[in-house]
Structure formats: C-alpha cells, structure tokens
Amino acid sequence: MESGAASIPQDISQKKLVRQLDFTGTLFRVPIVTASPASAARELSAPSEPAVPVSQCSISAPMMSFYEVKDATPKKHKQCNCRNSKCLKLYCECFASGVYCNGCNCSNCCNNAENEAVRREAIESTLERNPNAFRPKIANSPQPVQDSKVEVGELPFVVKHNKGCHCKKSGCLKRYCECFQANILCSENCKCVDCRNFDGSEDRRALVHSESGNTQVYIQQAANAAINGAIGSSGYGSPASKKRKHQEFLHSTSAKDQLDHGLSQFPEINCAKASGHTALSSRAAAQTNGHVIHSSKLTYRSPLAGIIQQEHVKIFCKVLVAQSGRQTTTSTGRRLPEEKVIEREDKDKEDTKGQNGKAVQMSQRESATAHSNETNASIHVPGAVSAGIEKGARPMSPGTMALMCDEPDTIFLTLDNCRSPGFPRKENFTEVYAQQERFVLMKLRDSLHDLANCGRMKEENFNLISMIAETPRHEASVINQAKSCSDVPAHGKDEYIHQASISKDIIINKAAGLNRQELVSEELNFKPSHSEHQIHAKSTGASPGHNKTQST
DNA sequence: GAGTTTGAAACT
DNA sequence: CAGTTTCAAACTC
Numbered sequence: 092m093e094s095g096a097a098s099i100p101q102d103i104s105q106k107k108l109v110r111q112l113d114f115t116g117t118l119f120r121v122p123i124v125t126a127s128p129a130s131a132a133r134e135l136s137a138p139s140e141p142a143v144p145v146s147q148c149s150i151s152a153p154m155m156s157f158y159e160v161k162d163a164t165p166k167k168h169k170q171c172n173c174r175n176s177k178c179l180k181l182y183c184e185c186f187a188s189g190v191y192c193n194g195c196n197c198s199n200c201c202n203n204a205e206n207e208a209v210r211r212e213a214i215e216s217t218l219e220r221n222p223n224a225f226r227p228k229i230a231n232s233p234q235p236v237q238d239s240k241v242e243v244g245e246l247p248f249v250v251k252h253n254k255g256c257h258c259k260k261s262g263c264l265k266r267y268c269e270c271f272q273a274n275i276l277c278s279e280n281c282k283c284v285d286c287r288n289f290d291g292s293e294d295r296r297a298l299v300h301s302e303s304g305n306t307q308v309y310i311q312q313a314a315n316a317a318i319n320g321a322i323g324s325s326g327y328g329s330p331a332s333k334k335r336k337h338q339e340f341l342h343s344t345s346a347k348d349q350l351d352h353g354l355s356q357f358p359e360i361n362c363a364k365a366s367g368h369t370a371l372s373s374r375a376a377a378q379t380n381g382h383v384i385h386s387s388k389l390t391y392r393s394p395l396a397g398i399i400q401q402e403h404v405k406i407f408c409k410v411l412v413a414q415s416g417r418q419t420t421t422s423t424g425r426r427l428p429e430e431k432v433i434e435r436e437d438k439d440k441e442d443t444k445g446q447n448g449k450a451v452q453m454s455q456r457e458s459a460t461a462h463s464n465e466t467n468a469s470i471h472v473p474g475a476v477s478a479g480i481e482k483g484a485r486p487m488s489p490g491t492m493a494l495m496c497d498e499p500d501t502i503f504l505t506l507d508n509c510r511s512p513g514f515p516r517k518e519n520f521t522e523v524y525a526q527q528e529r530f531v532l533m534k535l536r537d538s539l540h541d542l543a544n545c546g547r548m549k550e551e552n553f554n555l556i557s558m559i560a561e562t563p564r565h566e567a568s569v570i571n572q573a574k575s576c577s578d579v580p581a582h583g584k585d586e587y588i589h590q591a592s593i594s595k596d597i598i599i600n601k602a603a604g605l606n607r608q609e610l611v612s613e614e615l616n617f618k619p620s621h622s623e624h625q626i627h628a629k630s631t632g633a634s635p636g637h638n639k640t641q642s643t
Numbered sequence: 644g645a646g647t648t649t650g651a652a653a654c655t
Numbered sequence: 656c657a658g659t660t661t662c663a664a665a666c667t668c
Contacts, residue, residue: 176661
C-alpha cells in the first residue's frame with residue numbers, strides 16, 4: 092500500500108478549508124481530522140494494507156471509501172530490511188507508512204498483526220514524541236507560487252518538505268536527501284548545507300537532464316504526489332523500492348513512460364491534466380480489444396478528470412461571491428443592472444440542466460458573466476459584488492469576506508461602503524448576513540450537485556462506450572453459440588440470434604441518444620474506436636467504410 | 644554482497 | 656535545544 096493511504100490524517104484545518112475554499116488540494120480528500128495522538132494511534136492501529144483483512148481496519152467509512160478509490164492503482168509495497176528496530180520505529184518505512192510488514196526482509200519484526208499490542212504501544216509512543224510523526228512530510232502549500240513553481244497543469248502549489256531536510260554532504264542531490272527523494276526542491280524549511288537542490292541550480296539541472304532528459308516530468312511527479320497527498324509519512328511516494336524507482340524514473344528514456352509511471356503512482360492528479368494518455372482511454376482500448384490488461388500501470392481516473400480546472404475553481408469562488416453580493420442587493424431592495432445578466436444566466440442554466448457537461452458550461456457562462464461585469468464595473472470582481480461595493484452597497488458578511496480572502500486584488504472594502512443611504516442599519520446586518528450565507532451555501536450545494544451529476548454521467552457514458560465496444564464481439568459470440576447449439580430447434584436459434592441483435596441495437600440506440608460530443612470529447616481523451624465509427628455510421632445511416640468487422 | 648556514507652530518528 | 660548515538664537506506668566498490 093502506498094504511504095499516502097496509510098490512514099494518516101493530514102493536517103486539516105477546518106478554518107482553512109472554509110476560508111480558502113481549496114477544492115483542488117488535499118483538504119477535501121482526507122475526511123478525518125485526528126484531534127489527538129491517541130486517536131491518530133487508533134487510526135494507525137490497523138493499516139489499510141491490502142494484506143490486512145478489512146475487518147481489522149479501524150478506518151471509518153468515509154476514509155475507507157476514499158482509499159478504495161486510491162486502491163484502484165495497484166502498488167508494490169516496499170520491503171524493509173530492519174534488524175534492530177523491530178520495525179516499530181520510524182526508521183522502518185513500513186511502520187512509518189502505517190502498514191504491516193509484509194514479505195519484508197526484516198528480522199525480529201513486530202510490525203504485524205500478531206504483535207498488534209506492541210505495535211500499538213509503539214505507535215502511541217511515537218506519537219507522543221511527535222504528534223505529526225505519521226503525517227505526510229511533503230505537503231503542497233496553497234499560497235501562490237513564487238520561485239520554485241511547480242508547473243503541473245498550472246496548479247499554483249508549492250510542494251515543500253514540512254520539516255525540511257538537514258543534509259550536509261549530499262548537496263541535496265542524492266537520495267539521502269528527503270527533498271530530492273521526493274522529487275521536490277528544497278525550501279525555506281530546510282536547514283541543509285551547500286544545497287544544490289533549488290530552482291535554477293546548474294548541478295541539479297545537469298543531473299536531471301543527464302539522467303532523465305525531462306525535468307518537467309520529474310518535477311511533475313513530485314508535485315502530483317504532494318498535491319494528491321500520496322506522499323506518505325516517510326516523505327516518499329509509494330514505498331516501492333526506492334532504488335528501483337529511482338532508476339526507472341531517471342533512466343526511463345520515454346517521457347511518456349515517465350509520465351505513466353508517475354501518474355499511475357499518483358492517480359488522481361490525472362484529473363488536473365486534460366490531455367495525454369490516460370487510464371481511461373487505456374481501459375477503454377483494452378476493453379475494445381476484448382482483453383483485460385493486467386498492468387501495473389492501470390490507473391484510476393476520476394470521472395471528473397479534466398472537468399475541474401484551476402480556473403473553474405477561481406470562477407466558482409467568484410460566482411459564490413457574486414451570489415452573495417446579489418443576495419445583498421436583493422435584501423436591501425436595490426436592484427442592479429448586473430443582476431439581470433445573472434438572472435438571465437441562471438435561466439439559461441436551468442434550461443440546460445440535465446445535459447452533460449453542464450458544470451463546465453456553468454463555469455464558462457459565469458466566467459463570461461464575470462468578464463462582462465468586470466468590464467461594466469471596472470473592477471476585478473464579477474457582477475453584483477463589484478457593483479455593490481463600488482456603488483455603495485453595504486459591506487459583505489464575514490462569511491463572504493472569508494470566501495474572498497484569497498482575492499485580495501479583487502475587492503477593496505472600506506468603511507465608506509457602509510455610508511451609503513441604501514444601507515440597512517447595523518442591527519439588520521445579522522439577518523442579512525444569515526440570508527446571504529444561506530444563499531451562498533445553497534449555490535455551493537447546487538454547484539456541487541451539478542458537478543456530481545456531471546461525473547456520474549461521464550461514468551455512465553464511459554460504461555456505455557465500453558459496452559458498445561464489447562457489443563460486436565459479444566453478439567458474434569452469442570450467434571455462434573446459438574448456431575452451434577444442437578439441441579435447439581432451428582426457429583429457436585433464429586429467435587436467439589434475433590434477441591442478440593435487439594440487445595445490441597438497444598445499446599447502440601441509447602448511445603446515439605447521448606451527446607456524442609460528450610462521449611468522445613477531449614475531456615474523456617477517448618479516441619473513437621472502431622465501434623465508435625460503426626455506431627456513428629449506424630446512427631447516421633452511413634456506411635462505416637473503413638471498418639467492416641462489426642457483427643462478424 | 645560487503646563495506647561505507649549519509650541523514651533522519653531517537654536519545655541524552 | 657543541541658549534541659550524540661542509533662538506525663536503515665543509499666551508495667560505492
């Protein structure tokens with residue numbers, strides 16, 4: 092099991108979550124906040140290592156579902172070689188990762204189910220020393236990137252080692268260095284001497300270029316790992332053999348291979364990448380060929396992959412703010428021209444509800460709204476908010492302000508805003524705030540609902556595509572079965588074959604009813620397969636032409 | 644594979 | 656908190 096799945100609660104700040112609306116980071120991905128070392132110990136007491144029976148796991152339901160997703164990527168488990176620590180100290184990577192030793196080369200190992208009591212004690216003792224001992228060492232920092240920007244799908248995260256390394260002799264360019272090992276740059280957290288693992292370092296560049304020839308992918312993997320929270324307690328990605336990993340990674344001559352390797356290790360970041368060879372397409376291709384590919388590179392890809400971009404999140408936050416502002420003006424009885432625009436947009440949205448990709452459409456529309464309002468209001472805040480502020484509407488509620496905390500360039504609130512004649516009195520603010528926040532939360536809920544539906548639809552579409560891809564083969568198989576069946580009368584065989592054809596037609600018609608652009612869109616990164624062309628040809632009445640293999 | 648180097652973890 | 660020891664991984668030969 093990868094260290095990231097080691098039942099290790101990450102440092103989640105609810106306050107931070109609310110304030111920053113960080114939809115893209117790890118905040119939403121780790122549902123459990125451990126309040127104390129003791130509870131952390133409980134979380135760790137039974138690792139979610141596949142080798143361990145699920146019944147032993149003390150992981151709560153949401154946690155399990157989270158890791159079930161992650162488990163879609165099979166990973167090899169690093170085998171430790173501990174001799175003196177009984178695998179009950181952080182020296183042991185298995186222990187540090189929160190997993191039982193399984194097939195390791197360790198001696199006198201107590202990191203197993205048989206020694207659960209001892210193990211638990213060790214965990215508690217470790218946590219006593221350092222409550223963060225089992226937390227990921229590498230974390231993405233949500234603030235805008237300054238120098239050491241990691242260019243991963245334009246995600247503005249700085250990936251840092253929480254404690255920082257303390258290297259003296261390795262120049263932080265060997266795997267002794269935890270930062271280097273995690274494929275990240277040293278940060279201000281580090282106390283290293285003679286560090287050469289920084290952005291712009293010639294030594295680092297030379298090293299990476301000479302060995303891999305692809306710095307981008309190199310760094311990307313690290314960013315992926317950290318952003319996914321996949322880097323575990325020991326600060327590394329999957330604890331598969333570091334040496335092997337290193338060699339594979341650096342010596343891989345194919346950038347695509349590297350990408351595959353890196354991304355399969357940290358599957359969910361694929362979501363951030365709208366293009367490239369994806370697991371989904373691989374899976375579809377595999378199924379199209381009628382084979383299940385048992386590959387270690389098989390990855391999980393969220394149905395929402397490619398839908399949520401950084402920009403969408405920004406827009407979404409702005410929309411929430413806009414809604415808040417809109418509610419404000421509604422409450423105060425003031426109506427602004429921009430509201431009409433928003434209302435029209437809302438109406439459009441209603442009309443398109445139920446269609447695929449509406450979440451994206453919504454974002455795009457509201458982006459457009461934002462832009463139009465920016466133009467109108469000459470301020471970098473969409474719609475009613477900007478208008479409300481500039482035109483002397485009352486100030487935002489604390490909740491709204493919190494939502495806008497990351498938009499320092501977009502809003503400039505002054506006391507003057509409160510002096511407008513149209514303002515409610517201070518004593519009325521509470522009620523307005525409540526309304527305002529209710530409105531924003533409703534908007535948030537609706538949007539999340541849309542997003543969930545969008546993902547669900549994509550998943551269904553994909554399943555359908557897979558079925559279709561299988562259909563010709565399946566149909567042929569059924570027909571052959573019927574033909575070869577000796578104890579069925581002739582008319583019975585015909586009926587059997589007929590039914591097979593009907594089933595196929597039902598599937599194909601259903602597919603034809605769907606938005607085809609959605610099925611093969613770039614969001615899916617799904618190249619039209621043979622069956623895709625066939626279906627298209629069938630639905631349009633045209634001949635497939637280049638492919639006559641259907642139903643043979 | 645044995646020996647050395649290295650830096651994190653543990654300990655004082 | 657700083658210095659020292661222990662430890663296991665990384666590295667070299």
